[in-house]
Amino acid sequence: MYHQKLLLTAAAVWLATSPQAAVANNQLAYQLVEELTVEIGPRLAGSPEDAKAVAWATNKFKLLGYDKVWTEEFKTPFWQRGQARLQITSPFPQSLVLTALGGSVGTDAGGIEGSVVMFNSLDELMLAKPEQVQGKIVFINKAMQKDKMGSQYGSVVGARSKGAVEAARLGAKALLIRSVGTSSNRFAHTGKMSYEEGVAKIPAAAISVPDAIQLSKILNRAPEAKINLTMQTQTEDAVSHNVIAEITGSERPDEIVLISAHLDSWDQGTGALDDGAGVGVVMATGALLKKAGQPKRTVRVVLYGNEEGGLVGARAYAAKHASELNKHILASESDFGAGKIWQFETKFGPESLASAAQIQQQLAPLGIKLGGNKAYGGPDVSVLAALGVPVVSLEQDGTDYFDYHHTPNDTLDKINPADLEQNLKAWLLMTRAVADSSTDFRK
Amino acid sequence: MYHQKLLLTAAAVWLATSPQAAVANNQLAYQLVEELTVEIGPRLAGSPEDAKAVAWATNKFKLLGYDKVWTEEFKTPFWQRGQARLQITSPFPQSLVLTALGGSVGTDAGGIEGSVVMFNSLDELMLAKPEQVQGKIVFINKAMQKDKMGSQYGSVVGARSKGAVEAARLGAKALLIRSVGTSSNRFAHTGKMSYEEGVAKIPAAAISVPDAIQLSKILNRAPEAKINLTMQTQTEDAVSHNVIAEITGSERPDEIVLISAHLDSWDQGTGALDDGAGVGVVMATGALLKKAGQPKRTVRVVLYGNEEGGLVGARAYAAKHASELNKHILASESDFGAGKIWQFETKFGPESLASAAQIQQQLAPLGIKLGGNKAYGGPDVSVLAALGVPVVSLEQDGTDYFDYHHTPNDTLDKINPADLEQNLKAWLLMTRAVADSSTDFRK
Numbered sequence A, B: 001m002y003h004q005k006l007l008l009t010a011a012a013v014w015l016a017t018s019p020q021a022a023v024a025n026n027q028l029a030y031q032l033v034e035e036l037t038v039e040i041g042p043r044l045a046g047s048p049e050d051a052k053a054v055a056w057a058t059n060k061f062k063l064l065g066y067d068k069v070w071t072e073e074f075k076t077p078f079w080q081r082g083q084a085r086l087q088i089t090s091p092f093p094q095s096l097v098l099t100a101l102g103g104s105v106g107t108d109a110g111g112i113e114g115s116v117v118m119f120n121s122l123d124e125l126m127l128a129k130p131e132q133v134q135g136k137i138v139f140i141n142k143a144m145q146k147d148k149m150g151s152q153y154g155s156v157v158g159a160r161s162k163g164a165v166e167a168a169r170l171g172a173k174a175l176l177i178r179s180v181g182t183s184s185n186r187f188a189h190t191g192k193m194s195y196e197e198g199v200a201k202i203p204a205a206a207i208s209v210p211d212a213i214q215l216s217k218i219l220n221r222a223p224e225a226k227i228n229l230t231m232q233t234q235t236e237d238a239v240s241h242n243v244i245a246e247i248t249g250s251e252r253p254d255e256i257v258l259i260s261a262h263l264d265s266w267d268q269g270t271g272a273l274d275d276g277a278g279v280g281v282v283m284a285t286g287a288l289l290k291k292a293g294q295p296k297r298t299v300r301v302v303l304y305g306n307e308e309g310g311l312v313g314a315r316a317y318a319a320k321h322a323s324e325l326n327k328h329i330l331a332s333e334s335d336f337g338a339g340k341i342w343q344f345e346t347k348f349g350p351e352s353l354a355s356a357a358q359i360q361q362q363l364a365p366l367g368i369k370l371g372g373n374k375a376y377g378g379p380d381v382s383v384l385a386a387l388g389v390p391v392v393s394l395e396q397d398g399t400d401y402f403d404y405h406h407t408p409n410d411t412l413d414k415i416n417p418a419d420l421e422q423n424l425k426a427w428l429l430m431t432r433a434v435a436d437s438s439t440d441f442r443k
Helices: A009-018 A030-037 A048-062 A121-126 A160-169 A209-222 A272-291 A310-319 A322-327 A351-364 A381-384 A418-438 B010-016 B029-041 B048-063 B121-124 B158-169 B209-221 B272-291 B313-318 B320-326 B350-366 B381-385 B417-435
Strands: A070-082 A084-090 A094-096 A098-101 A110-119 A137-140 A174-178 A204-207 A228-231 A234-247 A252-263 A298-303 A329-331 A339-345 A393-398 B068-080 B084-090 B094-096 B098-100 B114-117 B137-140 B174-178 B204-206 B226-231 B233-247 B252-262 B297-304 B326-334 B339-346 B393-395
Touching: A009 A329, A009 A351, A030 A272, A030 A418, A030 B029, A030 B209, A030 B350, A048 A070, A048 A204, A048 A234, A048 A272, A048 B233, A070 A310, A070 A329, A084 A098, A084 A110, A084 A204, A084 A209, A084 A381, A094 A209, A094 B158, A110 A121, A110 A174, A110 A209, A110 A234, A121 A137, A121 A160, A121 B313, A160 A174, A174 A209, A234 A272, A234 A310, A234 B094, A252 A272, A252 A322, A252 A381, A252 A418, A272 A418, A272 B010, A298 A310, A298 A418, A310 A381, A329 A381, A329 A393, A329 A418, A339 A351, A339 A418, A351 A418, B029 B048, B029 B272, B029 B417, B048 B068, B048 B233, B048 B272, B068 B313, B068 B326, B084 B204, B084 B209, B094 B209, B114 B121, B114 B209, B121 B137, B121 B158, B137 B158, B137 B209, B158 B174, B158 B204, B174 B209, B226 B393, B233 B313, B252 B272, B252 B320, B252 B381, B252 B417, B272 B297, B272 B417, B297 B313, B313 B320, B313 B381, B320 B326, B326 B393, B326 B417, B339 B350, B339 B417, B350 B417, B393 B417
Parallel strands: A110 A137, A137 A174, A174 A204, A252 A298, A252 A329, B114 B137, B137 B174, B174 B204, B252 B297, B252 B326
Antiparallel strands: A070 A234, A084 A094, A084 A228, A098 A204, A110 A228, A234 A298, A339 A393, B068 B233, B084 B094, B084 B226, B098 B204, B114 B226, B233 B297, B339 B393
């Protein structure tokens, strides 16, 4: 109902009226991401560093005073990048900067040698005839422009995720893509790619934006140019873990408010923006929430494992908790870097829209407006959303996110501590309001 | 004398009054740097690509209609970077991004393992006691701020050029420096380092700015941290060439106006800013000058070899031309990227100052002011300046230059064609004015 009220606790009122004072240790989120990225660094799912991150998070949750802390194991491939090398062999010999796409097969030691056929997009490739592509190396050269929402990512990332399958269908020997990213720095952006049953598995790699420009200029001058691609990827069976911690609800402990981030990272950077920042924010949120007074509902913090490899931990969580998904009142994830939050976005039924407006009023002093009720929630919680769990998003300014995302340049120095502090305040206010609310967001 | 006049030819008057129209092909400089960087790419002195660049430049000068074109061979070391790897071995195992400094010796296959002693500057290292440094790896962590003139470079670069000698004097096993650069991108900046007779030669490398921050955070948490540095550099004897081309003076052919750039580049990028841009500008200047009418004095364009390895080509030029240095009326070099020119700087005796002012008046429509008569001329021509040849500088805005300089990120896309066009116009006007002048700048 529109007039249904949020039952705010005294603590929540205090948080709402004084967001500045709300954060007892306003640098806690930054301290956590600093510790994670400096002491562990890159933590590719299934790697020894991933296991260290799981142990670190488990221990840290306990030190932070969470009421319950546990891990949930799942099986996962441990894919390793190895060395990759792209050489123009003729007529203008030179090396280009590239990196394997996550999950790609490698080449044999001599590499794959061939000529290149360039397309401006995945769509253009899919319209090609086999005789254009057969026996060649496909190069998809689609640029990505920046905006606050990172809204072009969806239309460009298809070349990365599906390009190898589409190229292989037409008989290509390998796939190269222009990095899915918005900076002109000479970093190749990695990211997950996929194969399809029954279609040949060909090696897939990304070259940096300057190298994509260079390769297109080389091909314009010498369409017959030959290249050699050598990649040493390998995959083995491994396990990883979701790390879960709770602040038990004082009044309705069996109602779960799930806030989350993902603990794994790509191996090229230290995973500060993706997603150390989110890890710091949600770990700090639960800890500071408890200090300000036990919430009425249970606040469950989930640090998902292997998001980057394709939401592996998120699917394991959904499977394991299938029977209690109806206890999940709400789910959200912080996984879009460390930019300021500018919008609170929900995906509620009509009965909960008044609560959305009330929560946003608390967030307004932080410069956060209300969205159009079409939240996505975040990559890992999208799995829960598909199973009927309501989701909200605290949407961050992602203008620069795809400059750094999935590159060696994703490092701690790219986080502005003041922006991360704003994130923490917003998560504290939002989580408190939801956890102390009597609104049933599932309706 | 103050009232001495520049004798402007009709062509020079036209150039001066109509700089926009002065450039028949105003994209020529860009086309040249594009061709050099796309078709040859990196061209480290002594490498096969360096030899290709020499052949390219020789041929291109002829195609551009220069009156004389020749090369002058000199001996040079051909230093090769090989692989380099820096691993934190304990307590926080992870890899950092580094690159060997130019000229450095390598390590054996197992690398050098040890603890690290950090200093904030070369000066601080030089005040250290041997017992602080003995048997350790020295890390000099001095940051560089940006400005238009790149004026901090001089005070920071000492760690790169002299750090290994000073560290070795105190018994260090290796030297690491924070990259001499102004960006927070995760690129390690290379550059020349030197050894000294009688002091142990230790390996020297640079880590990127984010990695310097990371290493300092690691050392703050764990001063006993151990690292392993592995580098596979090697050096062999080779030759390279200065490439020289002239537009013969119509009235005083034995008076030489020398304009220059350097043809070699570091191996990490494609040498677009350092110094493909300069190569394009000075090659185009001579060619377009001739099209607009033969200059009265001879304009000699010198593309120096192996500037990066320590002005090797510049010294060879000075030695070979020792007997005709007195015919060099003026020398200048374009070697500070592709930013707009904002100042005309001279180093003239009092009799030539009026000419300086007159030349600057021609440049004023391009937004170029007159400097304080303390020109440096450029790295290669500083060798000539030391031998008494007058030098001038067309000073460029270098605010972003040290973001890219000596990194993989020095690529063509970093050049703004409009800025390079402004450079070409300024060089055309300045060179025309000097070549047609009767002022003897040597006085």
